[in-house]
Amino acid sequence: MARQERAIRTRRAILEAAGAVFDEYGYASTTIAMVLERADVTKGALYFHFPSKEALARAVLSEQVPFGAVPPQPCRLQEIVDMTFVVGQRLRDNALLRGSMRLAVDQETPSGVDHAEPFLQWARRLTELLEQAGAKGELLPTVRAAATVELLVGSFTGIQLMSRALTDRADLGERLAVMWSHILPSIAVPGLLPGLDTRADRGVRVLASLERAAS
Amino acid sequence: MARQERAIRTRRAILEAAGAVFDEYGYASTTIAMVLERADVTKGALYFHFPSKEALARAVLSEQVPFGAVPPQPCRLQEIVDMTFVVGQRLRDNALLRGSMRLAVDQETPSGVDHAEPFLQWARRLTELLEQAGAKGELLPTVRAAATVELLVGSFTGIQLMSRALTDRADLGERLAVMWSHILPSIAVPGLLPGLDTRADRGVRVLASLERAAS
Numbered sequence: 278m279a280r281q282e283r284a285i286r287t288r289r290a291i292l293e294a295a296g297a298v299f300d301e302y303g304y305a306s307t308t309i310a311m312v313l314e315r316a317d318v319t320k321g322a323l324y325f326h327f328p329s330k331e332a333l334a335r336a337v338l339s340e341q342v343p344f345g346a347v348p349p350q351p352c353r354l355q356e357i358v359d360m361t362f363v364v365g366q367r368l369r370d371n372a373l374l375r376g377s378m379r380l381a382v383d384q385e386t387p388s389g390v391d392h393a394e395p396f397l398q399w400a401r402r403l404t405e406l407l408e409q410a411g412a413k414g415e416l417l418p419t420v421r422a423a424a425t426v427e428l429l430v431g432s433f434t435g436i437q438l439m440s441r442a443l444t445d446r447a448d449l450g451e452r453l454a455v456m457w458s459h460i461l462p463s464i465a466v467p468g469l470l471p472g473l474d475t476r477a478d479r480g481v482r483v484l485a486s487l488e489r490a491a492s
Numbered sequence: 493m494a495r496q497e498r499a500i501r502t503r504r505a506i507l508e509a510a511g512a513v514f515d516e517y518g519y520a521s522t523t524i525a526m527v528l529e530r531a532d533v534t535k536g537a538l539y540f541h542f543p544s545k546e547a548l549a550r551a552v553l554s555e556q557v558p559f560g561a562v563p564p565q566p567c568r569l570q571e572i573v574d575m576t577f578v579v580g581q582r583l584r585d586n587a588l589l590r591g592s593m594r595l596a597v598d599q600e601t602p603s604g605v606d607h608a609e610p611f612l613q614w615a616r617r618l619t620e621l622l623e624q625a626g627a628k629g630e631l632l633p634t635v636r637a638a639a640t641v642e643l644l645v646g647s648f649t650g651i652q653l654m655s656r657a658l659t660d661r662a663d664l665g666e667r668l669a670v671m672w673s674h675i676l677p678s679i680a681v682p683g684l685l686p687g688l689d690t691r692a693d694r695g696v697r698v699l700a701s702l703e704r705a706a707s
Binding site for chain 2: 305464
């Protein structure tokens with residue numbers, strides 16, 4: 278394995294270990310030693326990639342948006358819907374994503390770590406997609422992209438949090454289906470509504486199609 | 493002052509101090525000693541009312557719903573709207589409510605404290621109001637009260653959290669106005685929509701009317 282590839286793998290192993298530890302213990306109680314033990318890498322390797330706990334937390338926080346990668350769709354609104362279901366599904370089986378979400382949401386995360394950053398990154402990504410949806414004529418003329426996007430990010434955050442508190446995220450798909458059934462009619466032109474797939478198992482199906490495409 | 497009244501005041505002083513300390517430090521870092529110092533009561537008085545930190549946290553968590561008290565309105569949906577704006581406004585100036593919200597939202601709150609309880613309490617209260625709204629003919633026939641209520645509680649939770657992370661809740665009123673502009677059209681019969689007040693300063697105005705009524 279080339280040196281660069283090995284470095285990328287080591288960095289990823291550290292990030293995944295850090296995400297899992299942050300998810301379980303939160304920012305304040307997490308120590309570099311706990312991450313070292315979980316990642317099974319040397320202290321030198323860890324400090325080479327991340328000079329401090331703050332740096333680790335920032336890196337974990339910046340990993341959220343890639344988890345929202347979905348296949349392109351003729352309808353941009355379907356892609357936005359898909360992102361929410363895919364992230365919801367991945368929250369159930371990916372500890373790095375869960376740790377990143379916990380760091381963003383927990384009030385204990387110190388402001389030096391900039392835990393607001395993932396909210397802004399999601400907002401930028403979704404605004405891009407929503408503006409494309411607008412250019413394709415998918416949106417009602419009353420939609421203001423920035424405000425709608427902030428509503429989606431805020432609602433998603435709270436819905437996954439409530440689902441975690443009540444059912445350990447087992448019902449997150451159903452909750453997202455309810456969210457879309459209430460919000461889409463004030464976003465999409467009416468003709469689009471019957472064709473948009475917002476069923477609770479959408480995330481499972483999109484992830485399966487991604488896996489088929491990769492294999 | 494009668495003994496009972498004094499006990500009620502002491503209990504309230506302890507709760508308010510505990511809320512403020514939980515808001516600032518979170519569950520894990522809060523100690524009984526910190527609450528004692530903030531409340532300026534004796535150790536005996538505190539333990540008389542709350543035998544443990546868990547008991548304190550549970551009491552703080554159960555204080556949320558009373559902050560949603562609003563004046564009755566001819567239209568029940570307006571009352572539901574008002575609750576969200578009033579709680580949003582009170583989050584900005586009431587540390588007990590903020591501490592209660594932090595305990596409900598932070599993942600570090602131990603499961604023995606039952607931090608899901610406020611979500612369920614809000615859901616019960618809102619379901620009551622939404623069913624009354626249905627009986628008065630305010631709702632579209634497609635509304636399923638339980639699902640809609642869970643959406644509202646989840647969205648509110650995430651929106652206040654995002655507003656805290658980005659602007660220390662300064663823009664929470666605007667964000668709630670956006671939430672309602674997107675969700676009401678899929679809940680209320682169309683004839684009601686123009687008459688519902690969902691402007692960003694609704695919370696300030698409702699609280700002022702409550703204060704006038706009390707004075």
